[in-house]
Amino acid sequence: MEAKYNSKAVEDKWYAHWMEKNYFHSEPDEREAYSIVIPPPNVTGILHMGHMLNNTIQDILIRKARLEGKNACWVPGTDHASIATEAKVVRMLREKGIKKSDLTREEFLEHAFAWKDEYGGKILNQLKKLGASCDWERTAFTMDETRSEAVIQAFVDLYNKGKLYRGLRMVNWDPEAQTVLSNEEVLHKEETSLLYHVKYQIEGVNDYLTIATTRPETIMGDSAVAVHPDDPRYTHLKGKNVIVPMVDRVIPIIFDDYVDIEFGTGALKITPAHDINDYEIGKRHKLEVIDVINDDGTISDAAKVFVGKDRFEARILVKIALKESGNLVDTENYTHSVGRSERTNAVVEPKLSLQWYVNMESLAKPALDAVVSDEVEFFPKNQKNLYKHWMENIRDWCISRQLWWGHRIPAWFYNEEVYVATTAEEALNQAKAKTGNTDLTIDDLKQDEDVLDTWFSSWLWPISLFDGFKSREEIDYYYPTSVLVTGWDIIFLWVARMVMAGYEWENKRPFNDVYFTGMVRDKQRRKMSKQLGNSPDALGLIDQYGADGVRFGMLSSSPAGGDLLFEEKLCEQGRNFSNKLWNALRLIEGWEIDKSKNSNQIDDLASKWFDAKFSTVIAEIDKNYKEYRLSEALTTLYSFIWNDYCSWYLEMIKPPYGEGIAADTKTQAKKFYEKICTVLHPFMPFITEEMWHIIKERNEGEDCIMSTYPQAKYGNSEILSQVEQAKDVISNIRDIRNKNGLKMKEELSLFAIKSTEMEVFVNAEGIEAMIVKLGVLKDITITADDKINGVSFISRTEQFIVGIEQSLDIGAEIEEKEKELKYQIGFVASIGKKLSNERFVNNAPESVVESERKKHSDGTARIKILTEEIERLKGM
């Protein structure tokens, strides 16, 4: 075996082996199902740290379930990511000199599919490097046939139930992608821009009314100027008009209590086409809607001036024009919230538009109840509030998008009538029935040009992956899925909607639990991004530290819901751990068996102790799993393996230099290690598989990935307690050596001060030998003689003295013991006070009182020992 573990040499080998054995594939059977659906990454995406974290967690859970003998099924797939992918394709085409507007829908889609075929799904292959044990035979795509059918079915079903409608409303328009966006796709951020004070001449009077606006380029679309009805400054303007600068249009002054008297001059320009509030006011006052901005963000013909200029260029041009005409009073810096498109970062334009909406209110009710009652349980819990708040204030979901890459809306128009159906033929039949015209052909119908919001396919994911709209077999077995692992940032976009879809179509929750991961950030808490260059190359990390090392790094510091501040150092720790594991294996494997030997007292004691300890650790890890405290489970395991197994157990049973080991002892050590491999496997699948194969005396065809996860059982608490004290004694001896500059190899004598407890402890099977071995002692003498030249220490309530040759610094020793004594006296006094307090004794649980009594008597015993020890030292 190599001295250093080489991850590169083994990882690909085992992944291929698992694939070959088809371990990841699952079909319904009589076992309990454990299913997870992957949050589908963008089809053109590449693996980044967020994916690594998220998918490592899913893999851990699925592997654990598999080891427990469940039917584990993790379904992978990708999302067509309508707007994001279309934007990428458009950019790619532009670089080739092709404009989207020059292409037909069919031509564009051809390009898009070609792009998808070339770049799509790369990310899934990258997940394999990470060790993801997905059922690749089930790999799905949100636009594949089954998923597309589900989308159409869902749309038609909602329409037939009256939960879907077309409406003319103010929407969020992305002028760059030239599509409408849902509220959830608009990100609001504080930005500083200018607030322009512009004066409008009052018609027929040589006087002006000054308004404040952040959007002077919409002045051409003004339909009125509004003031508050109770504003004394403007009561005289009732019935008057003002003249819009630049275009000289006459518009009324209206009175509406929406206006805030305090703000600016108390006068507000009303542009119903470009502001949601202005639109509402416009409706109340029956104002004209003048749309001065085109879909691409340029100024429209209706504006009459600056036609064709981009809206931001126009803003500057308007400013200049207003300045020249003397209408610009002044400008000031102004910080306000600006909405930008999540995907293109373009400033969103409010726009009046006819779109398809899902009526959410009826869908929200069961979905809200499910989470409030923990039928769908959130980890961590605090995300419930966020969810609840959103659900209680839910608004209708705009689902149509003016894009080509996506599911085309199954709605056909004929004579102003809309026919919603799963196929054009059905729509035609509907149209024939409705109009009575049996001569209609498909060509007479015109299908809606728009596609559906990406999330309209995503919200069906847990259902559509198991073909819930067509076949019952799989969905009845795998649904509800066991857990969803995703980031909290898409709780509304995705999680909430999946819950709604689950109840709408399956009448059941889509998943039992939701584990929200945090965001992966860098050490300065910045989001990982390409621009900042702070996003490590995921595959490079795997190459450098091994997939196991990286998985360790991702997990060792990522509590559910909390952000993960990623540093490479974490992966380094993972790699070091791999190395530690590897070397422990080398040690065991390297032991020569000495046939003349049987396991000795220490070996037997060590085995019993370690077995007991293992049980408590498994129980603890199980508990951590149940609460999705994976990071803690891993930390527990790490420290158990490193400290208890390597530093203590192996040292206990290690044969003296040059000697062989008893066959039983070696076998036992290997059995423990084999079990460790299984328990650690979900976290570090590759190295555990490799080591398991080296150490396990196995039947042909067995693998760690399919081994049996151990059950927690009760450990022998007496042995546990004895060995823990022995460890304490050994640590004390080492400490004294260290402080007194004694060599580690030098054998010392240990004196144990005679008492009944001491005799029981030291004479317990194997204890003395163990202390002698690990403490590197000549011997242990139980004695009543207290005139020994040495340094004393107390373990629990027993006193020991480490005999040393050189003379002691008695003054320093006394000082230390006195300090310790003072502390113990205070300690005992404080507990004594507590115990003499009736309210404590009466109110505190019996177990607490009992443990306080024990502490009190132990403390008293230590005081006695210390007092005598100080006397003894003084007498030396």
Place this chain on the structure above:
RNA sequence: GGGCGAUUAGCUCAGUUGGUUCAGAGCACCUGGUUUACACCCAGGGGGUCAGGAGUUCGAAUCUCUUAUCGCCCACCA
């Protein structure tokens, strides 16, 4: 503007229904150690008025109130 959450060692975080006069890890730091698995290591060590204040309680990092700082979400203020 409304809501939620955080504040514990130099750094990142645990601390699970309130129960020690040792508040735990990892990293970092300090001391000593290497022919006998591992320097990607071993044996030890220092370091914290649990953000400040007040309260409830026999007992508070943990519960309540308050102040401060930070973070996040939601919302149509020009």
